[in-house]
Amino acid sequence: MGWAGLFWNVVIPARETNRFQRRCPHDFRLGKGKMAEDTLTTSGIGRHGATRLPSVDVDSYNIELKDDEGFLGDRASKGAFRKILDTLRKPLKKSGEDPLGSKSAEAIGKSALDEALVGDDIGAAALVHGAIEEFAQELAYVTQRFLKTKAWADTERIVIGGGFRESRVGELAIARADIILRAGDFEVDLVPIRFDPDDAGLIGCLHLAPSWIFEAHDSILAVDIGGTNIRCGVVETRWKKAPDLSKASVWKSELWRHADDEPTREGAVKRLVKMLKELIAAADTEGLKLAPFIGIACPGVINEDGSIEKGAQNLPGNWESSKFNLPASLVEAIPRIGDHDTAVLMHNDGVAQGLSEVPFMQDVDHWGVLTIGTGLGNARFTNRRKDKDKDKDKDKDKDKDKDGKDKDDKKEKKNKD
Numbered sequence: 001m002g003w004a005g006l007f008w009n010v011v012i013p014a015r016e017t018n019r020f021q022r023r024c025p026h027d028f029r030l031g032k033g034k035m036a037e038d039t040l041t042t043s044g045i046g047r048h049g050a051t052r053l054p055s056v057d058v059d060s061y062n063i064e065l066k067d068d069e070g071f072l073g074d075r076a077s078k079g080a081f082r083k084i085l086d087t088l089r090k091p092l093k094k095s096g097e098d099p100l101g102s103k104s105a106e107a108i109g110k111s112a113l114d115e116a117l118v119g120d121d122i123g124a125a126a127l128v129h130g131a132i133e134e135f136a137q138e139l140a141y142v143t144q145r146f147l148k149t150k151a152w153a154d155t156e157r158i159v160i161g162g163g164f165r166e167s168r169v170g171e172l173a174i175a176r177a178d179i180i181l182r183a184g185d186f187e188v189d190l191v192p193i194r195f196d197p198d199d200a201g202l203i204g205c206l207h208l209a210p211s212w213i214f215e216a217h218d219s220i221l222a223v224d225i226g227g228t229n230i231r232c233g234v235v236e237t238r239w240k241k242a243p244d245l246s247k248a249s250v251w252k253s254e255l256w257r258h259a260d261d262e263p264t265r266e267g268a269v270k271r272l273v274k275m276l277k278e279l280i281a282a283a284d285t286e287g288l289k290l291a292p293f294i295g296i297a298c299p300g301v302i303n304e305d306g307s308i309e310k311g312a313q314n315l316p317g318n319w320e321s322s323k324f325n326l327p328a329s330l331v332e333a334i335p336r337i338g339d340h341d342t343a344v345l346m347h348n349d350g351v352a353q354g355l356s357e358v359p360f361m362q363d364v365d366h367w368g369v370l371t372i373g374t375g376l377g378n379a380r381f382t383n384r385r386k387d388k389d390k391d392k393d394k395d396k397d398k399d400k401d402k403d404g405k406d407k408d409d410k411k412e413k414k415n416k417d
Contacts, residue, residue, distance in 0.1 A: 008231060029087070045210055045293075048327060048346045049302030055207055055358045055385075059366075060151035061348045061379035062301050062311055065142075073376030076135070076142040078164045081173070084138075085131040092127075110167040117168060123378035126288075132169060136176035143177065143370065152380050156364040161193035161200055161353040162371035170372070193369070195356050198252045202233040204355035205295025206245050208345045214239040216264050217291035219251060219283060221276055221337070224297045224349060227314030227374035228259040230268070230274040234283050234290065234320055246359035258316055265317025265324065273333040280337060292340035294330055297352030300378070306346055314374055352376025358383075 028149070051058045058313065065072040074080060082105035089105070092098040099121050100108060116124040146152045164170040173190055178190035193200050201224030209220065209273070214237045224231045233253030243248050254275045258268055276294070283290045300311030306327035312319035327344040334342050354369030361367050371377035 004015065006348050033234065043344055045213075046345055046353040047206070048306045049304055049348065052384075053207060056381040056384055057354070058351055059350050059380040059382055060149075061377075062145070063149065063151065063292060063378055064311075065145050065149070067145075072142050072145055073378075076139045076370075076372060076376050078162070078373055079106075080138060081131060081135045081164065081169075085127065085132045088127055088130050088134075092123075097123075100127060109168065111416075114168040117172075117377040128169060130178060132173045134393070136173045136180060138371075139173060139177040139372075140180035142376065143181060143188075143190065144184065144186060146368070146370070147188060152368060154366050155368050155380060157189040157361065157367040159191055159193050159354060159357050159361075159367070159369045160372065161197050161350075162373040162377065163197055163367055164372035165192050166197050193353065193357065194360060197353070197371075198231060199233070199253070200253075200353045200356040201297040201349055202231065202235050202250050202253065203245075203248050204352035205297060205345075206235055206237060206248055207355035207358050208295045208347055208352070209293055211239075211243070213291050213293060217289045219288045220291045221279060221294045222297070223272065223276070223294065224352065225299065225315065225365045226349065227299065228257060230256045230258055230272060230275075232272065232279055234279050234288065236288070242359070245361040245364075251286075251288070252279060253264055254279065263316050265315075265319060268316045269326065269329050269333075273330065276330070276334060280334075284338075290337060292337035292342050294334070294337075294342065294344045295352070296326065296330075296344065296346035298326065298346055299375070302348055303344055306344075311348075339340055348377070353377070354379045354381060 069075070074239060085100075085105040091099050102114065107249075110201065113128055116128045120126060134211065143158065147155055158200065160170075160174045174190055174192050181188060181190060195203055202222035205222035205224075207218060213220075217237075217407065218239070219234050220238045222233050222235050224233075233250045233251055236249055236251045237245060237246065238247040238249065256271060258271070267404065280290065298312070298319075299314065301309040305308050306325045308320050308324075308326075310320060318324065327346050330344050331342055336342060350369055350371045353371050357369070358381075361381070364383070366380070366382050368378065368380040
């Protein structure tokens with residue numbers, strides 16, 4: 001059966017569709033009849049922002065916790081660390097003895113801060129270490145608040161992702177926050193995300209798709225949209241080597257720092273489409289078997305029709321408008337990939353980053369992700385495959401009990417005879 005048949009055997013009633021103005025791009029046939037005229041969709045393989053995915057249940061995401069000072073996430077963001085560092089430097093700036101120079105913390109690169117940690121200038125190292133300690137305290141506090149919510153109850157491990165994690169400064173802050181949590185009797189592990197944060201969101205998009213799409217294709221298109229950058233990539237599944245996708249990797253990617261260009265929303269979508277088309281061409285030249293599937297990681301609360309309810313305020317233009325639908329725009333611009341019709345699935349960017357860790361979280365039941373970037377993304381997961389394995393074990397136990405009972409019955413009958 002071709003892709004069209006596999007996608008479109010799922011007919012979604014009109015009240016459950018994406019309600020796009022554009023009809024399905026091609027005349028698909030279901031058996032002898034045509035697709036229902038009132039069925040409009042960008043994907044017949046799932047819903048955008050779904051809480052039930054192939055490997056996990058998404059218990060919550062994009063929780064916005066507050067205290068008297070405002071949103072808690074603002075206390076553990078990349079900007080929060082820079083603010084802490086600048087505050088520590090203020091007394092030194094007055095006397096002209098700031099070892100980090102005249103640049104603001106925002107203008108100092110991650111590599112420069114990492115070098116300051118191990119450099120000969122003890123003052124500079126002390127400043128950075130001080131900022132790490134204060135930020136770790138904030139991260140630990142915010143994490144505790146998440147753990148006290150009902151949605152995050154019984155969380156056993158938390159993965160820390162986002163751009164802040166890829167520096168030595170970030171790694172130390174995460175390790176210190178983990179120690180603080182343990183000292184406070186919180187039984188949870190805080191660990192850096194395994195993949196490069198730039199790749200994690202793209203790789204996580206693989207886990208949005210049903211596993212059967214990997215049987216005939218070796219790669220997919222993925223998009224990771226952030227408040228500063230938009231990254232697109234071709235992700236190789238390496239499914240034959242590791243069906244759990246633990247060996248997946250980004251074959252090729254393109255990055256656009258949209259925050260520098262300040263485009264309109266329409267301009268951003270146009271640039272995104274251009275990047276995707278270039279990747280499709282590159283994959284074709286390389287001989288990759290690219291699936292007609294685009295996974296999107298995007299900030300905010302994602303509605304099942306592909307619109308964004310809230311949380312997209314850092315993106316160019318109004319992405320929360322009821323008249324805007326990114327999945328529909330991509331299907332409009334890229335209706336086919338190869339010989340098949342394009343399907344698009346979109347989920348929250350924090351969820352997508354977390355999903356890249358699915359293969360490595362099989363030793364726990366409940367786990368979460370916090371992504372430290374422009375803001376603080378968050379998601380909590382419960383593994384599903386483990387439950388299936390438990391059900392199988394129960395069935396085996398039942399079969400054993402049944403076999404044992406049958407043998408006892410036969411033995412009893414023989415003794416009577």
